[in-house]
Amino acid sequence: MGLPNASGDLSTEVEVDAFRRLFPLRFYEKHLSESIRPDARPLGRARDTTIALGAVASANGSALAKIGSTTMLAAIKMEVMTPSTETPDEGCVAIDFHMPPICSPIVRPGRPAEAAPVVSKQLSDTILSSGMISLKELCLVSGKAAWMAYLDIYCLDADGALFDTALLSAVAAFSHLEIPVVSLNDDGKIVLLSEEQEGMSEREPVNREKRKLTLCSIPFSLTCILHKNYILADPTAEEESIMETLVTIVLDSSSQLVSLYKPGGPVLAYTSAIQDCIAITRQRVKELQKILEEAISVMEVD
Amino acid sequence: FRTGAVNSASGSAYAEFGNTKVIVSVFGPRESKKAMMYSDIGRLNCNVSYTTFATPVRGQGSDHKEFSSMLHKALEGAIMLETFPKTTVDVFALVLESGGSDLPVVISCASLALADAGIMMYDLVAAVSVSCLGKNLVIDPILEEESYQDGSLMLTCMPSRYEVTQLIFTGEWSTPDINEL
Numbered sequence: 202m203g204l205p206n207a208s209g210d211l212s213t214e215v216e217v218d219a220f221r222r223l224f225p226l227r228f229y230e231k232h233l234s235e236s237i238r239p240d241a242r243p244l245g246r247a248r249d250t251t252i253a254l255g256a257v258a259s260a261n262g263s264a265l266a267k268i269g270s271t272t273m274l275a276a277i278k279m280e281v282m283t284p285s286t287e288t289p290d291e292g293c294v295a296i297d298f299h300m301p302p303i304c305s306p307i308v309r310p311g312r313p314a315e316a317a318p319v320v321s322k323q324l325s326d327t328i329l330s331s332g333m334i335s336l337k338e339l340c341l342v343s344g345k346a347a348w349m350a351y352l353d354i355y356c357l358d359a360d361g362a363l364f365d366t367a368l369l370s371a372v373a374a375f376s377h378l379e380i381p382v383v384s385l386n387d388d389g390k391i392v393l394l395s396e397e398q399e400g401m402s403e404r405e406p407v408n409r410e411k412r413k414l415t416l417c418s419i420p421f422s423l424t425c426i427l428h429k430n431y432i433l434a435d436p437t438a439e440e441e442s443i444m445e446t447l448v449t450i451v452l453d454s455s456s457q458l459v460s461l462y463k464p465g466g467p468v469l470a471y472t473s474a475i476q477d478c479i480a481i482t483r484q485r486v487k488e489l490q491k492i493l494e495e496a497i498s499v500m501e502v503d
Numbered sequence: 504f505r506t507g508a509v510n511s512a513s514g515s516a517y518a519e520f521g522n523t524k525v526i527v528s529v530f531g532p533r534e535s536k537k538a539m540m541y542s543d544i545g546r547l548n549c550n551v552s553y554t555t556f557a558t559p560v561r562g563q564g565s566d567h568k569e570f571s572s573m574l575h576k577a578l579e580g581a582i583m584l585e586t587f588p589k590t591t592v593d594v595f596a597l598v599l600e601s602g603g604s605d606l607p608v609v610i611s612c613a614s615l616a617l618a619d620a621g622i623m624m625y626d627l628v629a630a631v632s633v634s635c636l637g638k639n640l641v642i643d644p645i646l647e648e649e650s651y652q653d654g655s656l657m658l659t660c661m662p663s664r665y666e667v668t669q670l671i672f673t674g675e676w677s678t679p680d681i682n683e684l
Contacts, residue, residue, distance in 0.1 A: 260556045270510035276556040302595040303528040305511045310550040353555045358509045
C-alpha cells in the first residue's frame with residue numbers, strides 16, 4: 202500500500218469523479234467501511250428488478266427482465282422436429298445467449314464478447330439440470346414428432362449480474378410460453394394451425410388448445426462479490442471490473458441448491474462466506490418469486 | 504421514440520413504428536484502432552444486426568449486410584466529422600422485430616441516438632420508404648405489402664436544410680410514377 206497519506210491529502214482536493222476513476226479500489230473501500238455502496242445500497246441488497254412478459258409479439262413466449270440497468274430480452278420459438286431414436290418421447294430445448302454490440306462499449310461487432318459463451322453454457326446447464334421443464338411434455342407423436350424450443354436471449358444493456366438477469370428472463374419467458382395448436386396433415390406431417398383455419402379444418406388437432414408448460418422447481422440466482430471480508434450482492438459492471446471474485450448461487454423455489462459457481466479469483470471462499478452468500482440468496486429468491494408471480498398475474502388480467 | 508434506452512452507451516435511442524422495433528446505441532468518439540491510418544476528420548463505423556426472432560421464420564434476415572453500408576452513407580452527410588479528428592464514432596443497431604420498412608426506422612433512430620450522444624450534426628436525418636404496388640404508391644409499407652411490391656424507393660433527407668442525403672431505387676418503376684414522387 203504505497204501512498205496512504207498522499208492519497209488522503211489528494212482526496213480532499215481531487216473531485217469525486219476523478220478519484221473514482223484514478224483509485225477505484227480505494228473509492229470503494231471507503232464506502233465499504235461504512236457498509237454502503239456508491240449507489241446508496243446496503244451490501245446485501247440487490248437492485249430494482251422488473252419483469253415484463255410478452256415483449257415480442259411474434260414469438261411463442263417472451264420476457265424482458267431488468268435488474269438495475271442490466272436488460273435482457275428472452276424469446277422462445279417453437280418448431281416441430283423428429284426426436285432422436287434414443288429418446289422418442291422427449292422434445293428438446295436449445296439455449297443461445299447473444300451479446301450484440303449495443304450492450305456495452307467492450308463488445309465489438311466482429312468478435313463476440315468473452316462473457317457470452319460462458320454465460321450461455323452456464324444457462325443451459327442450469328436450466329436443464331434444475332428440472333424446471335419436463336422434456337416429455339414437449340412430445341407430440343411418440344417417435345415421430347416433438348417440439349424443439351429455441352430460446353434466444355439478447356443482452357440489451359450490460360451493467361453487471363449478466364447471469365442473474367439472463368436466468369430470470371429465461372424463466373419468465375418459459376412461464377409465458379404457449380404451445381401452439383397443431384394437427385396431422387394427410388402425409389402424416391404435423392402442420393401448424395393458424396387461427397383462421399381452426400374453424401375450417403376437419404382433421405382432429407393433436408392438441409386442442411394452446412397450453413402452457415408446467416414448471417416445477419423454478420431456479421433463481423444471485424451473484425455476489427467477495428472482497429476481503431465483505432460480501433456484495435448483485436454487482437454493477439464497475440464493481441465487477443475492480444473486484445474480481447464472483448460467486449453465483451442458484452437455488453430453486455424450494456430453497457434447494459441447484460448450482461454453485463465460483464470461477465477462481467484472488468479471494469478464497471471459506472465455508473462461512475459461502476453460507477452467508479446462500480442466506481442472502483435465499484432472501485433474494487423469495488423477492489424474485491413474488492416479482493415473477495406479480496408479472497404473471499398482470500398478464501393474465503389482460 | 505425514446506432516448507436513453509441503453510445506460511452503458513454514450514447515446515442511445517429506441518423506436519417503435521407499428522411492429523418494427525429497433526434499438527440503436529452510439530459509442531464514441533473513441534480512439535481509432537492502431538491499424539487505421541491517421542485522418543484529419545473522424546470516422547463513422549456502422550453495424551446493423553437482426554435478432555433471430557425478428558422475422559416470423561426463425562433465421563437471419565438476408566439483407567442486413569448491405570443495411571450497414573446504407574446506414575453509413577445516410578449518416579455521413581449529416582455528421583460534422585471535422586469536430587472529432589483521429590477518433591471513431593460507432594453506431595450499432597439491433598432490430599428486435601421486423602414489421603416492414605426496417606431501414607428507414609433504423610436511420611431515423613440512429614440520428615436520434617447520435618443527438619443523444621452529443622455528436623455534432625448539421626441536422627437530424629429522417630427517412631421514409633415508399634412501395635409501388637401496381638398502380639398504387641404505398642408509403643411506409645408493412646412486411647406483407649413489401650413482399651408484393653414491384654419496386655421501392657427509400658429517401659433520407661435533412662428536413663431543415665431541404666437536402667437529400669441518400670436516394671435508393673429498386674425494382675420496376677415506370678416514368679410517370681417517378682414524376683409523381
